[in-house]
Amino acid sequence: MKDKMRIFCGNSNRELSQAIVSELGLKLSPLKISRFSNDNLSVQVLDNVRDRDTFFIQSLTTPVNLHLMEMLITMDALRSASAGRITAVIPYYSYARSDKKDAPRISITARLIADLLKTAGADRVLTMDLHSAQVHGFFSMPVDHLTAVQTIAAYFSAKPEKDEMVVVATDAGGAKRAGLFAQALDTPLAIIDKRRISDTEVTQGEVVGNVAGKDAVIFDDEIATGSTIIETIKTLKKAGTRRIYVSAVHPVLCGSAVANLKDAEIEELVVTNTVAIPEEKQMEKMTILSIAPLMAEAIKRIHTGESVGALFSQ
Numbered sequence: 001m002k003d004k005m006r007i008f009c010g011n012s013n014r015e016l017s018q019a020i021v022s023e024l025g026l027k028l029s030p031l032k033i034s035r036f037s038n039d040n041l042s043v044q045v046l047d048n049v050r051d052r053d054t055f056f057i058q059s060l061t062t063p064v065n066l067h068l069m070e071m072l073i074t075m076d077a078l079r080s081a082s083a084g085r086i087t088a089v090i091p092y093y094s095y096a097r098s099d100k101k102d103a104p105r106i107s108i109t110a111r112l113i114a115d116l117l118k119t120a121g122a123d124r125v126l127t128m129d130l131h132s133a134q135v136h137g138f139f140s141m142p143v144d145h146l147t148a149v150q151t152i153a154a155y156f157s158a159k160p161e162k163d164e165m166v167v168v169a170t171d172a173g174g175a176k177r178a179g180l181f182a183q184a185l186d187t188p189l190a191i192i193d194k195r196r197i198s199d200t201e202v203t204q205g206e207v208v209g210n211v212a213g214k215d216a217v218i219f220d221d222e223i224a225t226g227s228t229i230i231e232t233i234k235t236l237k238k239a240g241t242r243r244i245y246v247s248a249v250h251p252v253l254c255g256s257a258v259a260n261l262k263d264a265e266i267e268e269l270v271v272t273n274t275v276a277i278p279e280e281k282q283m284e285k286m287t288i289l290s291i292a293p294l295m296a297e298a299i300k301r302i303h304t305g306e307s308v309g310a311l312f313s314q
């Protein structure tokens with residue numbers, strides 16, 4: 001396997017990329033990413049990729065557009081260097097949130113980026129917990145769409161208070177994913193009626209489901225500004241919830257998210273490492289679960305032609 005595969009990474013999440021290759025018993029292949037004096041990016045592939053099964057790992061995290069350009073230019077460089085097959089490994093695909101025309105004269109950017117990846121040379125995509133499952137269909141190439149639901153559920157299953165828990169979806173859009181999480185945990189599900197006012201503001205109405213006197217685990221795909229989570233905590237407290245745990249796959253943690261979460265009345269914040277969290281954003285009550293073993297297994301299966309879906313059907 002070692003000889004036929006090459007794995008590279010961009011600058012967005014080197015730690016996760018390193019953990020993935022370590023799981024596979026491989027090393028990251030070298031890439032030179034630099035800037036010309038006019039600020040243009042330059043990427044040089046420093047390994048032979050001719051006819052190799054090639055993977056490039058990059059999360060679309062801040063600075064998102066720089067990381068996106070790194071990825072597109074690398075895809076093109078790999079293709080020009082005669083890579084056999086190129087898989088874009090995107091643990092966090094941030095533009096998935098721009099998945100519909102919810103205002104006049106806007107771009108459905110999740111589809112645009114999917115087209116750009118194809119144009120740049122990607123043959124397939126491996127990603128995790130897209131904001132909405134239908135974004136998968138924006139790609140005109142094979143996509144393996146992983147989920148961290150089981151990884152996070154396994155963590156909560158080990159807690160002694162598990163039987164007192166209710167899983168909470170922060171809005172109707174997240175109900176399906178939270179439902180799968182509740183199913184994996186074997187707990188009931190509650191759903192909150194949420195309206196988004198702006199990029200940084202949300203408001204919530206009724207809780208559908210019984211949360212009074214219970215321990216709640218809020219489950220969401222991502223925490224960006226944290227407005228959704230903070231509003232959900234308020235709603236649950238009003239509804240008489242006892243202890244509150246927060247969990248999300250992608251810890252984007254922008255704006256005042258960290259400051260707000262530090263002060264929030266929560267027992268624990270459980271996230272994964274799809275997005276690198278700098279030390280200054282980490283907090284005492286935060287647990288970071290690694291999705292490197294899952295990503296590594298999926299990469300191995302893509303390489304050997306085994307089923308990736310079978311990973312989730314056991």
Ligand code: R5P
Nearest residue numbers: 221222223224225226227228
């Ligand atoms: C929204 O539909 C998503 O599932 C998340 O709830 C949202 O992306 C979180 O954003 P923020 O933390 O800025 O409220």
